[in-house]
């Protein structure tokens with residue numbers, strides 16, 4: 001369980017987003033749209049996931065949803081109020097809804113998604129207590145997505 005004696009060293013957001021980007025790259029390598037997610041609780045990674053919609057033939061197998069499920073199982077709680085979720089691409093409406101139900105403490109987003117992102121909806125979808133940070137390693141995430149879709153086209 002949690003080590004209370006050890007003073008947690010606070011890692012920068014870029015550190016965890018870098019790990020999420022690695023998971024997104026893994027997704028691309030197996031033919032999935034490259035999106036990766038990491039859940040951090042008290043400076044410790046408790047869940048890692050990547051998009052698996054092709055592999056599982058399941059449109060709900062988004063990186064965020066799988067990360068939420070894994071984190072909740074790990075904590076034995078359906079709420080993620082003390083957690084930060086790092087995701088390389090802005091969550092869709094479905095995932096934003098799930099993050100609302102999980103009462104996520106903090107959301108850190110890489111690239112924005114003007115086409116499918118939740119923020120194109122006028123009504124706020126995230127939980128009012130969820131703190132938000134955007135644009136962390138956005139260019140790296142965008143480049144990964146662009147490379148993936150370019151390869152599909154050629």
Ligand SMILES: [Zn+2]
Pocket residue numbers: 062064091092093094095096
């Ligand atoms: Zn989603």
